Amino acid sequence: MAxxxxxxxxxxxxxxxxxxxxxxxxxxxxxxxxxxxxxxxxGKGYLEWARADAAALEAMTARLEASGDPKALAEIFLLAxxxxxxxxxFGYKTVTLAADSLCRYLExxxxxxxxxxxxATRVHVDALTLILAEQLADEAxxxxxxxxxxxxxxxxxxx
Amino acid sequence: MAGYNLERLNFLVxxxxxxxxxxxxxxxxxxxxxxxxDASDGADAFKELRVFPADIIVCDxxxxxxxxxxxxxxxxxxxxxxxxxxxxxxxxxxxxxHRVIEARDVGINEFLAKPISAKGLFSRIKSIIEKxxxxxxxxxxxxxxxxxxxIPHKGNDRxxxxxxxxxxxxxxxxxxxxxxxxxxxxxxT
Numbered sequence: 037m038a039x040x041x042x043x044x045x046x047x048x049x050x051x052x053x054x055x056x057x058x059x060x061x062x063x064x065x066x067x068x069x070x071x072x073x074x075x076x077x078x079g080k081g082y083l084e085w086a087r088a089d090a091a092a093l094e095a096m097t098a099r100l101e102a103s104g105d106p107k108a109l110a111e112i113f114l115l116a117x118x119x120x121x122x123x124x125x126f127g128y129k130t131v132t133l134a135a136d137s138l139c140r141y142l143e144x145x146x147x148x149x150x151x152x153x154x155x156a157t158r159v160h161v162d163a164l165t166l167i168l169a170e171q172l173a174d175e176a177x178x179x180x181x182x183x184x185x186x187x188x189x190x191x192x193x194x195x
Numbered sequence: 196m197a198g199y200n201l202e203r204l205n206f207l208v209x210x211x212x213x214x215x216x217x218x219x220x221x222x223x224x225x226x227x228x229x230x231x232x233d234a235s236d237g238a239d240a241f242k243e244l245r246v247f248p249a250d251i252i253v254c255d256x257x258x259x260x261x262x263x264x265x266x267x268x269x270x271x272x273x274x275x276x277x278x279x280x281x282x283x284x285x286x287x288x289x290x291x292x293h294r295v296i297e298a299r300d301v302g303i304n305e306f307l308a309k310p311i312s313a314k315g316l317f318s319r320i321k322s323i324i325e326k327x328x329x330x331x332x333x334x335x336x337x338x339x340x341x342x343x344x345x346i347p348h349k350g351n352d353r354x355x356x357x358x359x360x361x362x363x364x365x366x367x368x369x370x371x372x373x374x375x376x377x378x379x380x381x382x383x384t
Contacts (some may be wrong), residue, residue, distance in 0.1 A: 042333035044340070047280050049327045051250060054203045062198030063226050063317055071225035071313030078221050085214055110259075117257045118212040121288040125218065125310035132310070139288075 075125070082126035083168065089119050090165045097161045106149040112157060113142045119164065130167050130175045133184050134160060141191040156190050163187055199324060201227045207249035208233040209240040209266065210286070211258040215311075219253050219286075222313045237266030244270070244277050251323060253307075253316070256287040256298060264301050271302040271337050279337065280330060282323045286311065302338020304328070 056062075093115050100108035116135045123131030138160035145153045163183055166172070172180045206223050208231060210216045216233045223231045232247045234240035238261045240254070252270070256263040263285055271279050282304040287295065295306060305319040328339040 042331055042336075045330040045332060047327060047330055049324075051204065051282075051324045051327070054250060055199045055201055055324050057197055058200050059197050062200040063321075064198035067198065067226055068313050068317060071222045071317075074221045074225040075218060075313060078218060114211070114257060114259055117288055118215065121286070121309035121311075122212075122214060122218075123310075125312075136288075 079126035082122070082128070083171065086119065086122065086126075086128070086131060087168045089115060090161070090168050093119075093161050094165060097157055100149065100157065101154055104149045104154075106147045109142055109145075109147065109149060109153070109157070112161075113139060116142070116160075116164075128167070128173050130172050130180055130184065131164060133175060134163050134167060134187055137184070137187045137191045138164075152193070156193065159190050160187055199321065201320070202229050204228060204250045205230045205248055206232070207240060207243060207247060207252045208254075209235075209237065209252060209258070209263070210255040211235050212255070215255065215286070218311060219316070222311070222316050223253075226313065226317060237261030237263065237269065240266055241269050241273075244281075248278070249281055251320060252281055252283045254283055254285055256285055256294065264298055267298070267301045267303060282327075282339075284316075284319045284323070299341060300336065300338075302336070304339050 093112060096108055096112050096115065099105070100112065116138045120132050120135035120139055123129060123133075123135065138157065141156055141160070142153075163186075166183070167180070172183070174180060175184060201223070206228055208216050208219045208223070210219065210233075213235075216235070220231050220233060232243055232249070234243045236258045237254075240252070241261075243249075244252075254263045254266060258266075261269075267283055267285070270276050270281060270283065273279075283302070284305045284307055285298050285303045286307050286309060287298070288309045298306070304323055307315055307319050330338065331340050
């Protein structure tokens, strides 16, 4: 990085030549619609792989409970973060909300493998497993809303 | 209806989650891209970049062992970076401002918050094609100009324009490079 005055560098825009604006074709509304349809098609496998992710989360949590190793919390965070990112994309905002609650909680208690943190992690992992097992996609249904509200309460308890 | 043809653009997708990689690749292929490579973390992506001249990188923020911020830092300022100027779109599920600010300050061009949609991804690609920002090489920053809007500045603008004649202060390598090396990368020599 420069040590003197900040330097402004005009970078030639080669992308304009490589990605020309076509009068017909190219990325138009129809192409975007096709892409959204392709995403929806990909989402047909979502429940299967999300359940596999939940099973992996469960195994990580079991290891955490057995070892108390704070490194396991970082693994759990990364996987929960992935689940959070995918949930809403594939119609499961409930997964996003539950995983987000877990991520926020683990961020606040980074590296703290205390009994309270382990208990809160367990509750979230069980909730994610339940959501996927019972296909609780509607975050507004009374049962799911109560579950998510419960997770937020657990996450708010100081460790 | 007119639209950009993405067929000749090289994309590198970096995400440690295979489903997210599949999602981004599916969108890019459906939008007409032919050359989409992927990598499962920042270290792999950096290796890939040495053999694959990516035009745009789509990268996740939270990855292990090398996350999106570390990867971007390597691309922008690593002495052995194949292309410090390559545009980077960062996918983020983080809503905390400090992560986004941290990512901005290592030289991210565009952010895309999850959930990812084709429309959202294309709008970032379009922005990179249509509104490229100049790069700033400063004491603590190397990356696209963080000023996105042309707002009149009341004070002196301390930034020196390099334009087609890049002049680096003596003893300075922006990302560890000489002015000649930067000019060469920009195709000015």
